[in-house]
Amino acid sequence: MSTGTGRLWPWQLALLGALLFGWHELTASEILPSFFFGRPLLVWAVLRQWFTSGLIYPHLGVTLLETLLAFACGTLLGILAGMWLGLSPRVAALLEPYIKAVNAMPRVVLAPIFAMWFGLGVGSKVALGITLVFFGVFFNVLQGIREVSPVVLANARLLGASSAQLLRHVYWPAATSWVFSSLHTSVGMAFVGAVVGEYLGSARGVGYLILQAEGVFDINAVIAGIVVLTVCALLLDALVTRVERRLLVWRPAPASAAHADSR
Amino acid sequence: MRDAVTLRGASLAFSTPQGRLEVVREVDLSVGVGEFLCIVGPTGCGKSTLLNLVAGLLIPSVGSVLIDETPVSGIHPAVGYLFQADALLPWRDALGNVAAGLVFRGMPRKEAEAEALVWLQRVGLAGAARRFPHQLSGGMKKRVALAQVLAVNPRILLMDEPFSALDVQTRAQMENELLRLWAQDRKSVIFITHDLEEAIALGDRVVVMSAGPASRPIGSHVIDLPRPREVEEIRMTPRFLELQRQIWEQLRHEVHAGQARTSAWTE
Numbered sequence: 001m002s003t004g005t006g007r008l009w010p011w012q013l014a015l016l017g018a019l020l021f022g023w024h025e026l027t028a029s030e031i032l033p034s035f036f037f038g039r040p041l042l043v044w045a046v047l048r049q050w051f052t053s054g055l056i057y058p059h060l061g062v063t064l065l066e067t068l069l070a071f072a073c074g075t076l077l078g079i080l081a082g083m084w085l086g087l088s089p090r091v092a093a094l095l096e097p098y099i100k101a102v103n104a105m106p107r108v109v110l111a112p113i114f115a116m117w118f119g120l121g122v123g124s125k126v127a128l129g130i131t132l133v134f135f136g137v138f139f140n141v142l143q144g145i146r147e148v149s150p151v152v153l154a155n156a157r158l159l160g161a162s163s164a165q166l167l168r169h170v171y172w173p174a175a176t177s178w179v180f181s182s183l184h185t186s187v188g189m190a191f192v193g194a195v196v197g198e199y200l201g202s203a204r205g206v207g208y209l210i211l212q213a214e215g216v217f218d219i220n221a222v223i224a225g226i227v228v229l230t231v232c233a234l235l236l237d238a239l240v241t242r243v244e245r246r247l248l249v250w251r252p253a254p255a256s257a258a259h260a261d262s263r
Numbered sequence: 264m265r266d267a268v269t270l271r272g273a274s275l276a277f278s279t280p281q282g283r284l285e286v287v288r289e290v291d292l293s294v295g296v297g298e299f300l301c302i303v304g305p306t307g308c309g310k311s312t313l314l315n316l317v318a319g320l321l322i323p324s325v326g327s328v329l330i331d332e333t334p335v336s337g338i339h340p341a342v343g344y345l346f347q348a349d350a351l352l353p354w355r356d357a358l359g360n361v362a363a364g365l366v367f368r369g370m371p372r373k374e375a376e377a378e379a380l381v382w383l384q385r386v387g388l389a390g391a392a393r394r395f396p397h398q399l400s401g402g403m404k405k406r407v408a409l410a411q412v413l414a415v416n417p418r419i420l421l422m423d424e425p426f427s428a429l430d431v432q433t434r435a436q437m438e439n440e441l442l443r444l445w446a447q448d449r450k451s452v453i454f455i456t457h458d459l460e461e462a463i464a465l466g467d468r469v470v471v472m473s474a475g476p477a478s479r480p481i482g483s484h485v486i487d488l489p490r491p492r493e494v495e496e497i498r499m500t501p502r503f504l505e506l507q508r509q510i511w512e513q514l515r516h517e518v519h520a521g522q523a524r525t526s527a528w529t530e
Contacts, residue, residue: 154320155350157338159364159415169363173354250354252397 038219046224056209056228063205064232066122066194070129071187075179078134082141083167083175092142103139107131111200120202129193133186137179144178145171180248183240191233206232267419267451268294268317272326275312286312288477289326292470294419297449301462302480303514304472305521310455311347313472314421317453318344330419340368343417343450345408347424351396357383357407358392364415382410386440402433406440413444420445422454426461438465438494446491459514463506464494471513474521482513 020040027034050056085092111128118124148170156170179186198207206225213221270292276285286309294300304310315321316328319338328335330342351360361379366372383389386406396404405425412420426434442465445452456462462469463486471482486506488497497503 149348149350151346151348151350152352155344155346156352156363156367158318158320158342158344159411160340160367161363162367165367169367170352173352177354250356250395250397 034219035217036219038223042220043223043227046221047227050224050228056206059204059206059209060228060232062122063191063194063198063207063229066125066129066197066205067187067190067236069122069126070193071133071190073126074130074133074190075137075186077130078137079141079175079179081134082138083145083171086142086145086175087167087171099138103135108196111197114197115201125194125197125202125205128197129190132189132193136182136185136189140178140182141175144175148174177248177251180244183244184237187236187240188233191229191236195229265296266293266329267296267298267331268292268453269329269332270313270316270323270326271329273316273323273328274325275309275316275321276324285477286475287316288479290479292480294451294453296451299445299452299454299465299467301454301456301466301469302472303456303459303462303469303510304478305474305514305518306457307521308472308475308478308517310457310472311423314344314423314453314455317419318342318421339419341418343412343415343420345412345420345422345425347427349396349404349408351404351408351411353396356393356395357388357399357403360396360407361410361414364411368415379410379414382414383407385413385444386410402429402437405429405437409437409441409444418450420450420452422452424456425454427456427458434461435494441465442490442492442494459507459510460498461494463488463503463510464492464497469510471510471517474517474524481517482510484510 023032023037024040026032027037027039085095108128110131111124114124114127118127153166153170156166161169194205195207198205199211202208202211206229210222210225213219213225270290273290274285274288276283278284290313292313302310302313312321316323317330317335319328319335319342322336330339352363355363358376358379361382362372362375365375365378370378380389380392383392386409388403388406388410391399391403391407396407399407408425426437429437438461454462454465459469466486469484469486470480471484472478473481484506488500488502488506
């Protein structure tokens with residue numbers, strides 16, 4: 001994989017340059033109206049102003065805090081609920097239609113309710129993020145618990161594991177390994193929850209910045225906000241990959257990665 | 264000889280959509296203390312079921328299973344079980360896996376790992392202590408599993424075709440290793456296999472099961488070969504061949520009966 005990207009990255013950078021240049025030329029000549037499409041140099045100026053004046057930091061801080069809280073709470077609740085239902089098939093059968101219904105509902109529509117319940121501050125965004133994160137984790141944990149190998153389970157019992165020890169040494173690792181496999185999605189969901197929540201009503205955060213800019217038709221600031229969010233999402237994703245590598249040493253490398261390595 | 268394990272008229276039946284399926288019927292069987300008993304039989308004759316009854320993973324529908332003359336009502340702490348399939352905890356390295364049983368039984372982790380390392384050395388895997396199961400070969404995994412079950416020092420060891428997935432050389436090596444470890448403290452062993460040669464090479468006694476369903480022991484043969492044994496060499500001795508011929512006479516009939524029944528099902 002490293003050799004592949006090693007050869008590719010100059011081209012990827014060149015492509016980015018070409019896109020930026022095309023955008024610049026088209027909007028400078030007003031073939032694309034710059035009122036609607038913004039101008040790269042002006043976006044850059046907004047970004048510089050945000051970071052040099054320090055205006056962006058409290059907003060970014062709030063958005064990241066919401067993301068982190070939503071991710072942590074949603075994951076924890078998802079694990080607990082998944083383990084509970086995974087270990088009590090009767091309760092799972094009872095609740096199944098309701099879980100399906102809640103999962104099928106577009107949960108972003110809950111944002112106004114959360115805004116009423118928890119106000120325009122951090123709370124309502126975290127609540128929205130939790131509803132988004134929870135289900136991914138929950139279904140993965142449920143699957144993980146149901147797919148614990150019966151032989152591994154029997155072996156642990158014969159080695160003397162009590163029910164509590166089975167929970168801790170067999171079910172918990174099995175469940176959490178599935179959580180880590182959905183970590184990328186969960187972090188992304190938490191981020192979406194934070195930004196969408198802010199966008200729908202808030203007094204702070206990057207989503208709020210975008211909303212403000214949109215209110216005065218400042219397309220360059222909108223794009224600058226999107227750039228900040230994208231870079232943040234990429235950084236979060238890279239962080240997750242590192243954590244994942246550390247925590248999942250016991251797992252065989254996925255076939256696709258092994259294939260890429262052999263190139 | 265005192266009995267470590269006794270089965271008295273033990274039957275096990277499942278209800279299936281096709282009706283009641285009796286896997287084993289009225290099994291009377293006993294294993295002496297320190298005896299190495301091998302059970303052979305055609306595929307699908309309920310050998311594993313028998314082992315699960317002794318392990319307390321299954322409860323007989325009729326009859327009883329006794330360990331040290333006391334009826335079994337669940338998993339017994341004196342019983343160790345080496346499974347045919349891979350049963351290691353995939354998220355623990357070799358050392359953690361061998362230590363697992365000791366930790367489950369209340370030993371502090373540090374102490375358990377020190378003890379586990381000794382067991383890994385005994386099976387020749389001290390160098391692989393920090394490797395995870397997916398980083399080990401099939402033979403190495405079996406060694407770790409063997410160390411794992413022996414570390415909790417069971418008095419009764421149940422083995423369900425443990426070496427059937429290994430290649431011929433690794434298998435012979437593992438068989439010798441098992442005999443060497445067994446000779447040190449002579450646990451009572453029930454070893455299930457479909458391979459008659461393996462059964463004769465390892466056991467003090469070989470029990471032949473009839474073809475399933477409703478299978479039961481139909482013959483018991485004392486193996487009077489001297490110990491210590493080297494499995495590759497003992498296979499060529501005249502007495503071994505004589506025993507093999509004698510037991511095969513009985514087994515052949517059941518294998519054919521089993522095959523006839525399986526092909527009748529598939530048609």
